[in-house]
Amino acid sequence: MESKRQPTDRRKLSPLKIAKYAGFVVGAIVLVCVLALLLFSDTLVNKYVKPRITQAFAEAYPEYSLHIAGMHYSLFTNRFGFDSVALGAVDRSFSSHIAPFSVSGISWMHLLWGGSLSANDFANSVVDARDIRLNLGQSQYEIRCGQASVSMPHSEIVVEALKLHPAGNDEQFFAVSKFRKNRLRLSVPRATITGLASLEELQGKMYRARSIQIHDASLDILLNQDKPDSRDTTGLLMPHEILASIEGTLQVDSLRVIDGRFQYAERFELGSKPAIVTFDRLQASAKGITNQGSSGASFAIHTQAQFVKAGTLKLVMTIPVATRECSFKYSGSLSGMELSALNSFLEISDHMRIKAGVLEEAAFEVDVVSGRANGTVTGIYRDLKLAAINKKTGSEKGLMDRITSFIGNTFTIRRNNVPGSMKIGKVQRVRLRDDPFFQYEWFALRTGVQEVVGISTK
Template sequence: MTVNILKRKWHKVTAVISFILILLVFAFSLFVNSHWSPILAKKLKEVVATSSGGLYNVDFSSAELRILRGSIVFYNITLKPDTAVYNSKKKLHLAPNNLVELHIKRLTLSHIHPLKLYFKKKLDIGEVIINNPEVHISYQLNHTKDTVLKDNRTTWQKISKSLRSIHVGNIIMGDIKFRYDDYSGNKLAISELKEMNVSAHELLIDSTTQKDKSRMLYCKEIIAELNNYTFKTANGLYSGKIDHIKLSTLKSQLNIEGLTLKPINAEDFFAKSHKDKFTMHIDSVQLNHFDFLSYHKYRTLNASNLLLKNGAIEIFSNPNHFKPPTDRVATFPNIGIYKINANMKIDTAFINQINITYTEFNAKSNKTGSIYFNHTSGRVLNLTTNPVALQKNNVSSVQLTSYFMNRGKFNLQMSFNLTDDDKTFDYKGSLGPMDLKIVNSATVPLTMVKMTSGTLKQFDFDIHANKNKATGKITLLYNNAKVALLKIDTVSDNLKQRAFASLYANIFILKRNNPDIEGGPPRSVFVNFERESDFPFFKYIWQTLLSGIKPSIGLDKKTQDATVEMTNQQAIYQQNRKVKKEQRLRKRAERRKKREEKKLAAGN
């Protein structure tokens, strides 16, 4: 009996104590909400104002402190620049290149330590979750390097009177709406991003990290990810898509997956442009040791290497034969690199397994032909427009290995002078053994010549060129070369063989072997080719090589002139035969008519 009474009393005492504790916690929560939230809000506003030099102001509609959960929730946060402060800094050449506006519907701070903030002046937060933020950044180039500020204190030094340290374990931002206005060009360029997520880890501002260069914005790591990004070029001729982008500041690495660039339909494209049409898809693009902060602040693109892996590039030559009024030297790589309009320095660009296709339409045959460079791999050194880097080394070199028409192994070395006014460059290479009939998919539609037999043993070239002319040596080794010359069949619109011309070419023009006899000295041709102003870069290279290939197989100038003369004589002969045939047919018709008239007269 006594035991039961004691049990009942103990239960009552426990219940009363629990109820009192709940009331105390509730009362304490109300007290904290009414006192601590304003204190924290004040501290945050002070931190933002002091750390930005008065450039930014932060505000929010309300804040809610949840003691039991150890969290604070802010609603409708806005971060805006003070335009008066910005303009005054701009006059002093101290304004930043980027201005940020931010709106957040809901921001949650979890695992906070208010007592540590109050008694130790340490802002310690376990996690920050930002829901549906809207970020608007405006870029205007005010300076290209860090300006010397009168107040050159670190962020920690600026806030040290109010706070000893700021620590945030994780910052998570999901489903970001991002707008970027770029005022650096001739007209405003606007970029808008969706499906963007950003996370930051171990943010720490204190005396130990104030000059820690391994951190980005005082964070151990910032990861930004973007999915399904689509865009259009300024001229409206191309649309693009990127499946996934990921930036890691800890690794200093930018990864792009599924980069695609497509032109509008061919008819509209060539109606609006006199340029060649490009299509591109790259599975993977990786930029290592990427200095994101320099790019964000000054548009300087610095990286140790660039990796392009698995993809295809297709080029379709513009069929509209338009001769531009200006020199097309702008198509040279050592000029085109400056069109990127960025201060760039990439030590090495690696290319791995890229298929390249060049297609051209021939109006004479009314057909298209293509040449292929499959499984292209290699590297490009010193890819730069940086003035300081160019003073040390002004030459960019290229080494590539490919398979021509997916058969013959093709090695190519190129070098470009990036500062020379004459735009000098060199290229040398070799093409390994292959069956010459493989090239018919290109030669038949483009040159109306069909290789009926032949084996390429080796093709070597070594050319030195500038924007005006190219000189060098070409050696083409082959066996048993035979061709068929083609013409349009006016009935079927297909190509058919020109029997007499093919026979003449194989007997009197074409040199079937090089060397002429086995073991003999090979023929080499020294070229001296002058570039026409309307020749773009790749046409210039091809025409230079062709000027050496033709005499190698027997089509030197003398032979070409003789061939033209023979062709003209044959054309005259064919025309004379046609005229004589028409005359015979006309005379036959006249005789037939006279006979019929005589019969009619005799009958009467």
């Protein structure tokens, strides 16, 4: 007998159709997620991502506090943005604020599955920060920066409108310490660093750059000589100390300072006018800067500037790489100039005014070994004439001032220093505890100049 199957409306789905429908479902879920990220990304990251960031930071660094305002995310550009970021130490020794701040190009998808960030995740990242403010607390300094950008793909850092200065005025800065100290004011309109070894720097293994260029920078140093020497040398780092303090390998192929300005000043009374020397149109270059090398390895810095707006100063400084002592060499020359251009410093520091005198040329060579400077200063000049001036009024017409000027010009100073009867000055100075780098160079060189002229050293 023939059996008959009952008809049915249920059709058996093929594996291909099952995969097809499953793909539709997954695609729909992905589409919903993408739409959610596109339409509600800011809400999602502020509700879920931002709290995780701040919590993870607090657990990892309990001595610091992190505050994030207005977090944003763009799926198309893979870019996180922040209206502002504030980072500070709990003990208030340090605080910073950035507004706005953005970072893009970070590989972060694996974080959703419990992964962690590594240096390779930043290989294509770009960071842009504006209106950066750092308060350095006990140092009394603050740093401001208009814009800083870091591009890992281009191996480049660009900094604009960078400034370092005390948080208050000069009197507030000096009043904190009972000892003399140097006040710094640094301004860098633009600086670029190219050829970075980006991943190695993130790992802290090497700090390498092909080129550093600093444009139109100015540095102003003021020393308050009205207070005694300090017994504490904290923070007064010399070149060898700076190189030794860097963990990892430092290597800069080329450094250039273009059209810079440097001013050094000494103040001798509270609120008084300081003695000033200036270095304008400053050009500097160095190659092969590093903190690694053999015992005889060194690098040289070449500098040229207009000295006190009158003469051209050329200087070459050689700094050893591996030394643990205060040792370096510097030599150079100064072109012809009217010596009265030095009055901006001498009238305040030595109560002396140059009335006449012309420098034809000068040269110097100084070798510093273990904090002891020795060298020579030579100079050809003619018709030097000095006048003693009143410390308070600046007048040279007082009786004692006239007597001092007469004795000095007649019996003490060397009015002419020319070939055939040339005096060569000896540079001799031991570094004091609180002598910073430039100040030590300047004071050492002055001992040789004073011996040439015939003025007793202080």
